[in-house]
Every structure is written in structure tokens, then in C-alpha cells.
Amino acid sequence: MYKLVKPLLFSMDPEAAHHTVSGGLRSFCKLWGGKRLLRTAYGCEHPALRREVFGLTFRNPVGLAAGFDKNAEYVEEMAALGFGFIEIGTVTPRPQPGNERPRLFRLVDDRALINRMGFNNQGVDVAATRLRQLKNRENLVIGGNIGKNKLTPNEEAVSDYIQCFDALFDVVDYFVVNVSSPNTPGLRALQEKEPLTHILNTLQQRNRKGGVSRPILLKIAPDLTHDQLDDIIEIVRETGIAGVIATNTTIGREGLRSGERLTAEAGGVSGMPLAARATEVIRYLATQSGHAFPIIGVGGIHTPEDAAEKIAAGATLVQLYTGFIYEGPGLIKRICKKLVAG
Template sequence: MYKQIVRPLLFCFDPEKVHHFTFSLIKDLSKIPGVSGLFRTLYVVENPKLERNLFGLTFNNPVGLAAGFDKNAVLYNELANFGFGFIEIGTVTPKGQVGNPKKRLFRLKDDKGIINRMGFNNEGLEAAITQLKKNQGKVIIGGNIGKNTATRPEDYTKDYLECFNALHPYVDYFVLNVSCPNVDSHAKLNDKDYLVELIGEVQKANHSFEVQRPILLKIAPDLNDTQLDEIIELVIETNLEGVIASNTSTDRNDLKTPDKRLKEIGNGGLSGQPIKSKSTRVIKYLSDKSNKAFPIIGVGGIHSAEDALEKLEAGADLLQVYTGFIYEGPRLIKSINTAILAQKDS
């Protein structure tokens, strides 16, 4: 029903407006007695064989929701009823910010992709904490953190530390988002020496807490082998718990969408089916070259159970969906978990 009726209707309207409408709809429907239970019956797969134990956390299943969908942590309790094993909120910045000018979110229907240049639009740290205090404990929560656009380069680390320290009691793991193509002063966040410094400061803050949180790094899909070698060195050198591969891409090659339309859209990060192979290549390279030295969360172009199994085969330990969730609907999560179980039983 989703792909035949709901999606064609939603895709008639502006993507960002649809996003807000869908949030309100799910929120309102979930207030009706019995609806949350119905969602769980339809979409949740419960089986001990799906459990994953990574960096000290037990995930009920390996399929998560990537950051960017529930930026302000307003819907994670309701989204947990769709079968996710974990949900990543954010990207959260210390202060709320409006992000880049609209329009900034575009569907590439022929490619089953999305281009966005949102620019870390979010309501800020305090708003996220207010929402996270409502956590019903249904699902593991990740906190994706970044810097404010207006922050000076010398204060980047301060922004990350402010988010890390404040969110520490409310999330189960952290992701340092240093690879988003839609924020200014991107170059410094790709500099290995600076990343060593940043991660070191965050690790120091982590050890000041009685309970430490796992810290992961989110990387771009456009990195070459030399850059990926540096990522491996970085993760091992700084004792990071893992990597999320990958963020959105700036590459526009081999798209079905006409060049004219791409020029009209302009810059932004590409997600969905067009980056599936790129993401899988990065996962396989990191896994093989490091000899599975650290866990990898695979994200990018997962629109089917087959896509998910391909990521796992390449070396991913957990998975995240975003664009696939929008194009394929909530049954995607159940289909992936069912396929994983079938593979284990075969």
C-alpha cells in the first residue's frame, strides 16, 4: 500500500514539507490507543538470532535509522515501533540554527535518490535534551553531533565537547559528524592532525564520566584508498569504537536524472541508491584492509533486503537506512530482518 498509494501521494509535494507532515501524522496516530501496538505487530521482528553485541551495547537487531531523519529527537519513541534496532538523532549542534536557505531538499525519483543541503538545521542542544528526557527505553539511541555553522575554526572542538558533555547522560553512543558536505569550513574537519586532536579531547571528556559511551566517526563515501588508509590509522591510533560508512556524496556521475535538472538543484549531498556501490566499496576496503579491527555501521543505498545483505557481506556489523526508508516504506526494516534470519537458518 505504501508504494502504490502513500508514496505517490506524498511525492506530489515539497519533500521538506512532507517530512514535517509525516512526523505530525505519525505522532498523532501513535496517540490513538492500540496504534503503536499495531505498528509493532506489523513491523517488529523479535528473535534472539538478530541480536548484535557491539561496543558494550546489545542491539535487538542490526537495522538502524540514520541521523538526519529525527534531527531534534522528537519522534524516536514512535519510530521504535517500526522495528528499528537503534535510532540515531541529530546532527545536534550547541545552538539551534535554521540551516541553509530553502529549497534545500530534492528527490531524484528516477535514481531513487535524494540531494540535500540542509546545513545542520536543528533546534539545538537544549531542545534535544528536553526531548530525550522523554525516552521510553524502547530502543538504543545514538547522538550525532556537529559544530554550529558560525563557529570559528579555533572553536570547533569546543562545540563538539559541549554537545558531547551535555548529551552524555541521554544517549547510548556518539557519532562525530565531520564529513557532511553541507557545512562551511569543511576542510579542517578532514585534516587528520585536527581529527586526532578532536577525538583526543572527546575521549578525555568521555573518561571523566563514570560510564563511558562508544564514540564513532562518520566518513564520506568519496574517499580514495589513501584517505581510507588514513581513516584506519586514525581509528586505531585514537581507539575509536568504530566507523559509520558512509555519509552523503558530492559525486554526480552515472545518474539518470538529466544534467539540466542537476544544475537547477545545485550543490548538496547525494544519498540513496546512487551511492550504494560507493558505500559498499568503502565498507569492504575498511573491513579487509584493517582485518576487521573495528566495527562498521554500513549506510548508503539500502533499499531492499538484498542491498542490506550485500553490506553485511562486505563487512558491515550494523546497518542504517534513511533514503530507502522514504522510498520503500516501513516494511523495509522487517524485510531486512527477515532476510537476515532466513540466511542464518539456511
């Protein structure tokens, strides 16, 4: 089915196509039997797919990466397509429009995207309200990806992360601290050891209050050096956070074939050009840390073999975004079947 509609979708502006697909999916799921039909077509249930990771039970290890459902609008719909977990966001304390359009570009020859969305979202309170109103979470794990507002100085960034953390605490199962997007000016400076340790330690202190805690993960850029990755390993150990998501989009442009007009666009590259580097980062973190913490692998997963490669490198779970757009929802089931087959 997706092969039939993909040419039409790819003839549209990428952001418009995203809203068309998401809105259409929501409408279909409102029909009697709509969700059940999607689960039958795209779901894959098997005991071998279950994962116990940082204290949570995942029905399968294939998740939707942050960025697709920024405002927690399509959680139930994405679950019906077979995802084992959904990560909403990135959300910020206050609503913000993000960068000017156009801000999302397809690099078809590279099976990639460039985005400079800029944390466009309706604010953390809107996302929290939607998650409270979910009728049936269906044993679905939901993550909350949190960031800072563009106008918040880096010296005050911790307050933005605290506000998002507090607002989502009761409605998500885990948190992801996003300091690695290339599309908010100065954000990646927060990956440096001192400010990052401060943010994570502050959240961990709040996390230990009231007898309940949530796993906190850190999403990192693929453009870090080995020395910086060593610092990440040390920071995870020092702060006691639950794990790492590797990786966000890259600012690199090496090897792209889609033409200078497109590849010169500012923003982060996702999709196939990121695959090898993301796997390299996963393998380095896993090896150098002695597999001391779970890693969620994301970046360039377009086939079941790509997902298996990330897991072989040291990832416990994987996430899709660009591959989901290029390959369609059937990719989730194909990956799950591959993992069951071994």
C-alpha cells in the first residue's frame, strides 16, 4: 500500500506530507475497526521480542524516534502500526514556532533528510495534557524528549529541563535529555562535560524525590570525537543516568549525492548517510564502557539488516524516523520478524 501512495507524498512539500499522512492516519483510526486492521496488517507479536530495559518492559525493541510526534498527537496511531515504544517531543517549556519554512528537505538520492525544524512545538503542558487523555496505552512505553527554548540562555538552560521534567513526570515512562540538536543555536555547547553534568545531576536529584523515579537517557550527536565520547561514558557513570541514545542528526555532508542546492541547506542530516557513523558510535560506547549501560540505536535504519547491525554493535533497542518515511510502516514488522528469526 505504501509503495502506491509514496510517489504522491514525495511530490508534496515534506512538512505538508507529514501532516497529511499523520492526519489521514488519525482519521482512519477513528473508523470502526481501523486500529484493529492496522495492528493486524503491521503488528508483530512474539515473546522473543520482549525486552526488559532500565526497569521497563518493551513489547518489542523497535521505537519511533523523537521528532515525528512532537506534541503527543499520534501516540495511539503509531502504536497501532506496531511500534514497541513512542518517544514524543522534543518539547520545550514554552511553545515556539521553530525556524522559518522551508525547514525540511528530502535528499532522495541519499535516502536522507535535512531538517532545521528548531524544536517547533506547542509547549510541554499541551503534550502532558494529551498524554493524560490517552484512552488506552496498550502496555506501550512512552518517552519524553525534552529541550530548552531558543531564547533561554545556556546559563539558565537547566531551568527549562526541570520545567519539562516536572510537567511530564507523571505521564511518561522515561526521559531523554536533548542537548545534541544542531538546529537550536548554542545547544550543542551543553554537551560539554561541566554543563551537561550539571543538568543531569540536577534532574537526578529531582528524580529521587517521592519514592518514584524515571529512567533518564542522554541523546548525543554523531559528530563527537572519541575523547568526547569518553567524557560521555564518564558522565553516565558519574550521574547514574539510565543510558544513551545514539545518535541525533549529523552536521556532516561527506559523500552526499543529492546535489549542492539541497546538500548546502543548513540543518542536520538523517537517514542512510548517518548509518555507518551511528553504528560506529554505538560500538565505541558499548566497547569502551564494557556494556555498562543500555544504548538505543538510531540513525540510518532502512532495512531489518540495518537494525540487526545496530543491535550487534551494542544497541539494546532501536528507533526509526527517516527510514520509516522512506520505507513505510511495513519496516517495523520486517525488523521484528528478522529479530525473531535471529
